[in-house]
Every structure is written in C-alpha cells, then in structure tokens.
Amino acid sequence: MEKQELQAWLRLTLSTGVGNENSRKLLAAFGSVQAIFEQSPATLEQMGSAKLARAIQTKPPNLTAQLQMTLDWLQAGDDRRVVALGDTAYPSALLDIADPPLMLYLLGKQTRLLDAPSKHSSSHLAIVGSRNPTPQGETNARQFAKTLAGANLCIVSGLALGIDGAAHDGAMQAGGNTIAVVGTGLDRVYPKKHLELAHRIAQQGMLISEFPLGTPPLTANFPKRNRIISGLSLGTLVIEAALQSGSLITARLAAEQGKDVFAIPGSIHSPQSRGCHALIKQGAKLVETAQDVLEELNLPARDTAECMPAVGEANPWPGSSSLAALTTALGFDVVSLDTLQARTGIETPLLQAQLLELELDGQVFRLPGGLFQRRADA
Structure with missing residues (x-):
C-alpha cells in the first residue's frame, strides 16, 4: 500500500x-x-x-x-502488512460478516493463513473459552487444539489468558497453524504474560488486529474483535465459559454468521460449564472428542484414540503446595492421584496427606478406583 x-x-x-x-x-x-x-x-x-x-x-x-508510526512499524520487518477493505489480500471470509473491519494489521510469517481454504491451505476453527479455566478445561483446550491442528485446521483464538492461550500453544505444539486476533494495536501485547506466546505465534502463525498501532487494551475492544475470530472460522468450539462470558459473544456471532457452534460439556457443579451447557440447550453441537468436530465439518477423521481429550495429561500447575491451591487444581471433575500430581508437582506423600485433610474437612470426596472429586460448594 x-x-x-x-x-x-x-x-x-x-x-x-x-x-x-x-x-x-x-x-x-x-x-x-x-x-x-x-x-x-x-x-x-x-x-x-x-x-x-x-x-x-x-x-x-x-x-x-x-x-509515521505505521510506516516505521511496516519498515521494521518483512513479516508485517496492512490490508484494507477492497485489497486483493483482504481475507475473503470477512467479506461475508455483518461488519467487516476497514483495515487489518497483520504480523507473522504465515501470510497464506488468510487465504480461502483450498487443497494447499488449511481451514480455520475458532477455539475460545474462559480466562480462568479449571485445570481440566485448560488441558482439554490444549489437547483438542493439538489434534485439530494436526488435522490441518488452523486454530483461531484471541490470545487471552486461559483457554485461548492453551489453544494457541496446543496448535503450535502439534506443528500446526494458529491465528491470534487481538484487541490492541499490534505493537502491544496483552496480557503481558503472553509476550513469549505472541512472539511464537508471529514465527509460526499470525497476529491480526483492526486497531491502530498504539491502541491500549480497552475493555470495549475485546468483544468487538470476536466477530473477526468467528468470521475467519468454519465454526467455533467453546471450552468452558461462564454464563456472562465473552466466549458466548463469539458463539452468538458465529451462529449469526451461519457457522457451526460446538461446546464441551462439564460438571454441573462448575460455574465454568454453565455457558457451554446453555449453548448446548440452544442447539450447539455437544462435543466429546476432536473427531466429533472433524465429522461435523466433513473433514477427514483421525484415529479415535488421537481425538480423545487427555484426561490425565500432564499440565504443570503454577500454584503452590497449599490446600487452597490443591482445591483449585482439583477442579470439579473426577480426577486421579496421578493427574493431581501432574497438575501440582506435589510429591506423593504430601499430596496424599493434603487430600486426606481435605477429605476429613468435607471438601473432597474419595471415590472408588482411587479417584477424588471436589465438593460442589467447596
């Protein structure tokens, strides 16, 4: 330009x-x-x-x-572009949404990710969810993204904490593609905790923003960018969301755009499952495995074992060995001792002692098969 x-x-x-x-x-x-x-x-x-x-x-x-700021930014590397409505490089998928952005700022080495799907390029799937997921929800996001990216789906999300970050990371772990649609100028990273993740995405995928350089993280901009996340994608998969959640905005926009909406059910006791359950009641497709998504999108199915969420997959828990941290790590689903140890990093004797203390206090139930479950109101 x-x-x-x-x-x-x-x-x-x-x-x-x-x-x-x-x-x-x-x-x-x-x-x-x-x-x-x-x-x-x-x-x-x-x-x-x-x-x-x-x-x-x-x-x-x-x-x-x-x-001048934009010119300097563009000249700082060959991995950045600005495209405008009507430009031949403008993503055709966004022309079909109700409010296509006038300008898009692009940062990344994989510019082909915005091409229309063909035998030479991947299709796109949005994965969104809670900024404060349960440990199992974060594991599900990472595992689903890994499997779906391995099936040649480009994972689109919003770089937020929680499910978004896990989805981006999972896609890249699989050697797949990912796009982050952000709510700030591309010269800023929000949240700051995802600075390293954003750099990795720029190397392996792409970051997109409709906001001018220098735009800070304004609250109103994050729901606005959700129409781009859903607009770029064949469908939207929601992994954990409260009833008042930006993820539900993305799902609603996807439905209005005529796209598929998928939701993973969770514990009836978890507030982070209620948004997904509401979506399912409204007609979203209940998803248990990544294969469910592939079949619904008429994409080649993978081996069933590869498409199952990894219930016991290691997911390093950044907390401490306190009882409060352990209660949080339990989540609301039934978990094994091995899963808790993988999440928390707590040595087995101490972990067993803490679980016993929580059990005696009535905060945790011990189930057959060496499984544990947090009390709903604990």
Whole structure:
C-alpha cells in the first residue's frame, strides 16, 4: 500500500463520528478511499448528514503521528502488512460478516493463513473459552487444539489468558497453524504474560488486529474483535465459559454468521460449564472428542484414540503446595492421584496427606478406583 493511500485509510478510520458503516457507504459511492476526501461538503451531506460531512473534512489531530508510526512499524520487518477493505489480500471470509473491519494489521510469517481454504491451505476453527479455566478445561483446550491442528485446521483464538492461550500453544505444539486476533494495536501485547506466546505465534502463525498501532487494551475492544475470530472460522468450539462470558459473544456471532457452534460439556457443579451447557440447550453441537468436530465439518477423521481429550495429561500447575491451591487444581471433575500430581508437582506423600485433610474437612470426596472429586460448594 502506497503512503498516500495508507494516509487516507488512517484518516478515515481515525475520524471521529464516521464509523465502519458510513465508511463502507462512502467507499461504495466514490470508489476509493482517497476519492472520499476529494468530495465537496455538499456532496458529502447528500451521503449522510452535515455532521458526517464535517467529520470527513476534519483532519484527525493525531493523523501525522499515526502515519509515521505505521510506516516505521511496516519498515521494521518483512513479516508485517496492512490490508484494507477492497485489497486483493483482504481475507475473503470477512467479506461475508455483518461488519467487516476497514483495515487489518497483520504480523507473522504465515501470510497464506488468510487465504480461502483450498487443497494447499488449511481451514480455520475458532477455539475460545474462559480466562480462568479449571485445570481440566485448560488441558482439554490444549489437547483438542493439538489434534485439530494436526488435522490441518488452523486454530483461531484471541490470545487471552486461559483457554485461548492453551489453544494457541496446543496448535503450535502439534506443528500446526494458529491465528491470534487481538484487541490492541499490534505493537502491544496483552496480557503481558503472553509476550513469549505472541512472539511464537508471529514465527509460526499470525497476529491480526483492526486497531491502530498504539491502541491500549480497552475493555470495549475485546468483544468487538470476536466477530473477526468467528468470521475467519468454519465454526467455533467453546471450552468452558461462564454464563456472562465473552466466549458466548463469539458463539452468538458465529451462529449469526451461519457457522457451526460446538461446546464441551462439564460438571454441573462448575460455574465454568454453565455457558457451554446453555449453548448446548440452544442447539450447539455437544462435543466429546476432536473427531466429533472433524465429522461435523466433513473433514477427514483421525484415529479415535488421537481425538480423545487427555484426561490425565500432564499440565504443570503454577500454584503452590497449599490446600487452597490443591482445591483449585482439583477442579470439579473426577480426577486421579496421578493427574493431581501432574497438575501440582506435589510429591506423593504430601499430596496424599493434603487430600486426606481435605477429605476429613468435607471438601473432597474419595471415590472408588482411587479417584477424588471436589465438593460442589467447596
């Protein structure tokens, strides 16, 4: 994109009071972004209102600085691009959603990931969920992403803590592809805890944002970016979500876009399962294995054993050896001693002693087969 065209696009997106819908109308009427700013006030008023005409004619005060920042960012590496609506490189999947972003900032070496699915490129699947998952939920996210990425699905998520981060990591562990759609400018990483993960995604996949460089992590921007996550994907898989959850926004947008919605059920006692259960009641497809997703999408199924969630897979627990940390690590599902040890890293004698203490206190039930379950209200 040439400098003058980039400046015009930045001016359009930074102009207060214009918005995506008016911008698309102006683009359709005048043919190019530069032509919009060549129109007379009277012509612009005919397109909307005097207020819109004034907004278009008022140069954003930060335009010059934003343009220079963007040019410097683009020149810092060959792994970054800016594409705009109407560009041949603009992802075709986003043209079908109700509110396609005007501009996309791209960072990563795998630019082909935005191509339309073909025999040479993967399809896309969104995996989203709670920022505060249970240990089993995080394990499920990582394992499902590994298996589905191994089946040539590019995993799309939002770089958030919890399920999102585990899904990105699982896809890359499998040597697969992943796309992170973020709610900040691409010169920032949020949460900071995912700085290393973001760098890995830039090397093995791609990061995408519709927000100008320098945009901080504003609360309103995260639900907004969810339409891009679902829009890029064939379907959306929700792994643990509370009833008031941004993941349910992504699922709703996916359904409105005519995409498949999948949900993994969980314990009836876990607040993090209620969102998934609500989705299933509303018609989402109940998923127990990755093969369920592949079959629904009419993609080649893999070996059934590979598609099962790893119930006892090691998942290093970053907590301490305190009873509170152990209670959290238990989650709400039935777990074995080996699984708890893998999650917590606590030596077996101490772990058994702590479980006995929790059992005597009525917070944990010991089940047949050497299994344990946390009390629902513990």
